[in-house]
Amino acid sequence: MADSSALRHKVAIVGAAETTDLGVLPDHSVLQLHAESAFNALDDAGLTLDDIDGIATAGVSVAQLTEYLGILPRWIDGTAVGGGSFLIHVGHAVAAIAAGYCDTVLITHGESGRSRVGAAAPARSPSQPPGQFEAPYGVAGPPTMFSVPIVRHMQQYGTTEEQLAAVSVATRQWAERNPRAMMRDPITVQDVLDSRLIAWPLHLLNCCLVTDGGGALILTSEERAKDFPKPPVYVLGRGEAAQHVNISQMWDFAEWTAAAQVTGPEAFRMAGLGHADIDHLMLYDAFSHTPIYAMEALGFVAPGEGGPWFAEMHSAPGGSLPVNTNGGGLSYTHTGMYGMFAIQEAVRQLRGEAAAQLPNVHTSLVHAPGGMFSATATLILGNE
Amino acid sequence: MPDIPRPLPAPTPETQEFFDGLQRRELRIQRCNACGRGYFYPRPFCPRPGCHSRDVAWITASGRGSLYSYVIAHRGHPAFEAPYVIAVVELEEGGRMMTNIAGLDEPTPEALPAGAPVEVVYEEQPGGQVLPAFRLTSAAGEGAA
Numbered sequence: 106m107a108d109s110s111a112l113r114h115k116v117a118i119v120g121a122a123e124t125t126d127l128g129v130l131p132d133h134s135v136l137q138l139h140a141e142s143a144f145n146a147l148d149d150a151g152l153t154l155d156d157i158d159g160i161a162t163a164g165v166s167v168a169q170l171t172e173y174l175g176i177l178p179r180w181i182d183g184t185a186v187g188g189g190s191f192l193i194h195v196g197h198a199v200a201a202i203a204a205g206y207c208d209t210v211l212i213t214h215g216e217s218g219r220s221r222v223g224a225a226a227p228a229r230s231p232s233q234p235p236g237q238f239e240a241p242y243g244v245a246g247p248p249t250m251f252s253v254p255i256v257r258h259m260q261q262y263g264t265t266e267e268q269l270a271a272v273s274v275a276t277r278q279w280a281e282r283n284p285r286a287m288m289r290d291p292i293t294v295q296d297v298l299d300s301r302l303i304a305w306p307l308h309l310l311n312c313c314l315v316t317d318g319g320g321a322l323i324l325t326s327e328e329r330a331k332d333f334p335k336p337p338v339y340v341l342g343r344g345e346a347a348q349h350v351n352i353s354q355m356w357d358f359a360e361w362t363a364a365a366q367v368t369g370p371e372a373f374r375m376a377g378l379g380h381a382d383i384d385h386l387m388l389y390d391a392f393s394h395t396p397i398y399a400m401e402a403l404g405f406v407a408p409g410e411g412g413p414w415f416a417e418m419h420s421a422p423g424g425s426l427p428v429n430t431n432g433g434g435l436s437y438t439h440t441g442m443y444g445m446f447a448i449q450e451a452v453r454q455l456r457g458e459a460a461a462q463l464p465n466v467h468t469s470l471v472h473a474p475g476g477m478f479s480a481t482a483t484l485i486l487g488n489e
Numbered sequence: 490m491p492d493i494p495r496p497l498p499a500p501t502p503e504t505q506e507f508f509d510g511l512q513r514r515e516l517r518i519q520r521c522n523a524c525g526r527g528y529f530y531p532r533p534f535c536p537r538p539g540c541h542s543r544d545v546a547w548i549t550a551s552g553r554g555s556l557y558s559y560v561i562a563h564r565g566h567p568a569f570e571a572p573y574v575i576a577v578v579e580l581e582e583g584g585r586m587m588t589n590i591a592g593l594d595e596p597t598p599e600a601l602p603a604g605a606p607v608e609v610v611y612e613e614q615p616g617g618q619v620l621p622a623f624r625l626t627s628a629a630g631e632g633a634a
Binding site for chain 2: 229230231232234236237238239240241242243244245248249252253254255256257259260301302303304305306307351352353354356358
């Protein structure tokens with residue numbers, strides 16, 4: 106059995122920052138969002154671009170990014186499987202740094218999801234599997250694809266629209282505490298149910314935002330990590346998997362199989378931690394149902410208990426296990442590949458610099474899909 | 490119906506038989522001779538974990554299945570009139586496919602219980618290409634597509 110526990114705590118995040126502004130940024134191209142994120146993270150770490158010898162990104166090609174930044178890294182990773190790609194980059198960077206492939210890795214995200222400045226046109230060939238087997242039936246982006254499994258979860262477990270709405274409500278309560286969050290007005294379950302239908306069972310307020318922005322991370326070895334201005338955030342565990350592209354080919358519509366069987370167990374095993382050791386969760390919330398699936402697949406609640414757990418507001422301010430404390434993709438920001446922002450909030454909480462700072466946070470678990478539950482990634486981070 | 494055509498599929502050599510079958514109003518899928526189960530979409534080996542046999546054969550499916558899951562799309566699509574149902578059907582022989590649910594005047598969750606039996610109907614697109622849709626079996630005879 107593969108065992109990565111020797112790499113636990115060997116690499117740390119020593120720089121982390123988002124673009125100076127988030128939201129609607131029509132004066133930034135995609136590449137400049139990457140660059141601004143990179144410079145902000147370098148400033149955070151007290152480094153310059155010339156200190157970077159490894160780079161990873163998704164959304165733009167690594168080669169395009171190296172050209173734009175003017176660097177010649179000795180290690181590159183262009184894994185691009187959607188919003189969770191950056192979690193996977195962190196896991197890959199741990200191995201690369203531990204192996205001696207490079208010393209200092211920069212991971213960048215930038216996306217003009219709303220303004221579409223310098224963004225690639227989404228291109229799908231009619232002869233690729235999605236073009237042959239899904240596009241002809243009227244799927245129109247994530248709201249009509251990512252959502253397709255939900256009815257199966259409702260049928261199997263009795264998950265309700267009210268429970269889905271509760272995820273949005275609890276997440277908004279965190280956003281109310283974060284001045285950088287785009288949507289900060291309080292909402293109720295009824296507000297969610299009254300918002301217009303997008304793709305039943307999803308209403309508008311069950312869906313993430315569409316914004317512009319970016320974020321970047323800098324990682325280096327445990328030995329060097331204490332020499333930086335900010336306290337190190339150690340990578341304790343990671344897991345990654347890929348399963349399908351077409352949502353119709355997801356193995357089980359009521360279970361996030363890749364998280365339950367691969368990424369969750371792998372991250373916990375590498376970290377040497379159990380569920381009770383986790384203080385804080387960042388669960389990628391493209392839509393209200395993704396955190397429910399994540400809670401169940403990662404084993405924080407039993408299958409079918411995710412909906413009731415959120416409805417009881419355990420994830421909200423004052424709850425037993427805070428989830429998505431920045432306001433999430435539902436209320437903070439969602440550029441398209443939100444995973445980078447989930448990591449950023451985990452780092453802020455572990456450094457003690459979050460807008461809605463929790464007391465006594467020593468560990469944070471970050472979990473994300475890429476595509477439509479297509480790829481999956483889990484990270485466990487810690488500050489001790 | 491909106492007069493803009495849907496994004497139509499372009500077959501590859503591995504999937505051609507499925508699309509040729511649709512033109513004949515036949516649902517051609519593949520079955521694995523090793524594990525005995527049907528699967529979708531076409532490829533010359535069984536995609537089922539734990540099997541992956543390359544001993545597979547084309548069969549004509551019954552066209553019957555069950556409604557595995559779905560959404561009712563309420564936002565506009567250039568080729569579809571909202572609301573419309575994007576469904577995943579589990580075929581009787583095995584395998585799941587995305588499709589649409591035909592024969593409903595006004596799709597509602599109440600009319601579409603998960604697990605409901607469905608059967609294939611064939612919808613000819615502008616230009617002549619035929620694509621599968623499914624209708625609730627209980628509604629057979631009413632509003633055929």
